[in-house]
Amino acid sequence: MILNQSYSSSILQRENVGLSLSRSSLKNSSNGLISAVRYPKQGKKSATTAAGRRGGVAVVLASREANNRPVLDAVFEPFEEVKKELLLVPNVPQASLARHKYTAQCEAAINEQINVEYSVSYVYHAMYAYFDRDNVALKGFAKFFKDSSVEERQHAEMLMEYQNKRGGKVKLRSMMMPLSEFDHVEKGDALYAMELALSLEKLNNEKLLNLHKMANEINDVHLVDFLESEFLTEQVESIKKLSEYVAELRRVGTGHGVWHFDKMLSNALMAA
Structure with missing residues (x-):
């Protein structure tokens, strides 16, 4: 699921949802992909989620019951900026793999x-x-x-x-x-x-x-x-x-x- 900073911050305020991610982590996750968010189990009450689309962006939010429970882990895919670097990695054995910004x-x-x-x-x-x-x-x-x-x-x-x-x-x-x-x-x-x-x-x-x-x-x-x-x-x-x-x-x-x-x-x- 894609967590978009501009949408997620406003939606979290509107829905009054306590997703345990700091502003810095939200900022750092912009342009990144979150593939999974895991919460600890809490007895018989299971955490419910609210899903929806905002501006064509899929958003998954934790419910109020998840308010004070920290996110245990979040698995990120590579940032979008890395894609261009991946294309520049040489495939021929004669070329250096370590060379970077060296004229x-x-x-x-x-x-x-x-x-x-x-x-x-x-x-x-x-x-x-x-x-x-x-x-x-x-x-x-x-x-x-x-x-x-x-x-x-x-x-x-x-x-x-x-x-x-x-x-x-x-x-x-x-x-x-x-x-x-x-x-x-x-x-x-x-x-x-x-x-x-x-x-x-x-x-x-x-x-x-x-x-x-x-x-x-x-x-x-x-x-x-x-x-x-x-x-x-x-x-x-x-x-x-x-x-x-x-x-x-x-x-x-x-x-x-x-x-x-x-x-x-x-x-x-x-x-x-």
Whole structure:
């Protein structure tokens, strides 16, 4: 039987019938279908009902004898609004069932950011290999860049998981081969490597901000929240830390000071 809010509320007042449904439940049941309403049994007196039609809508009302007896349960059929969503559920196995309000533009932008994170990770891994050489032997720098490479790869994996969660498809791209030599005639290898890392983090931050701006313009609230909670704050903190390292390395020079900085960096990483 169909319970229509506009008819039911006026009819209940006219008939002085005490059907135990609140205004909020009547409101929520508009556009919905009630297939059954059950009252508790009350001795010999059985609840009678009054049925009729109002404006072409069938209405079933409880009698006065049901006045103070609560409705034990009401079984609802899906709302009318759900019908259009049911028609949009994909039937082909290649299509995502979870995808909802996720544009192709966001999907492509996430794949691009995955490539950025992997590319930065690749460069950091090359820097780790350089500082780990026997004739360079800066173990603190080697560990720092190895950890940084792992962190950027984890960021790429987080984006891949998010892509799958939203129903997109991960498409990995080719990466440029990174440098294998990081020595610099004037700056030395330590300062040059840290300045390069700082530049990479700023570039990554710019890419994330562009992605955030695009998500805002499209009004993809989920993507905006994901970027703000998982990436943007951490990116600013990384830039601040690398800026301090660059400032310190500019003071210590290219000789013993670099060796001392390397020891300090190694101890700090071990303590973290």
